Amino acid sequence: MNTVIDRLLSTAKTIAIVGLSNKPERDSFKVAQYLQSNGYRILAINPMLAGIEILGEVCYASLQAAQLAADLDIDIVDCFRKAEDIPVIVDEALAVKAKSIWMQLGIINESAANKAAKAGLDVVMDKCTKIEHKRWQEESVDRA
Incomplete structure (x- = not known):
């Protein structure tokens, strides 16, 4: 049992997927699809795919753009980016007052x-969401 993870998963409503791919074979797509099918609202974040639809959601270039357009609080920022990209994502997450940063399997950035x-x-x-x-x-x- 991991109390932080359990609390996040039990209370989160909106998860921003940073680095979401539109390719169904990619982990980011599979994870986002799974989370969406389990009742979470996903926000697609990928500057290379901004404006296109992924999993029924418009993709945004940044967390700020997504939050402005969707007018939602971001509970989890789920990062599918390289470890060296995480500091910029943390800065964006702080700017939009996100509640948490989640770095996927293999992604570790202690300073961020x-x-x-x-x-x-x-x-x-x-950890994988x-x-x-x-x-x-x-x-x-x-x-139960």
């Missing part, structure tokens, strides 16, 4: 994580 945590954001590193959601659901059933 520390900056986010010091600013009051919850931080998850090197899809895998953790499945675990959380199984544990929820076991506790």
Whole structure:
């Protein structure tokens, strides 16, 4: 049981997928599709695909553009970008007052994580939202 992850998954409504691909074989697409099918509102963030529709959602160039257009609070910023790209994403997340930063499997950036945590954001590193959601659901059933 991971209390931060469990709390995020149980309270989040809107998840911004930074680096979302429109290619169904990519992990970012599969994870976003899974999260969407489990009741989360996803916001597609990818400057290379801005303006096109992915999984029924318009893709935005930045977290700021998505938040302005969707007029939603961002609960989780789910990062499918290289570790060296995370500091800029953390700055954007802070600017839009997101509640958490989630770095996918294999993505670790301690300095960006520390900056986010010091600013009051919850931080998850090197974990997959899809895998953790499945675990959380199984544990929820076991506790019931």
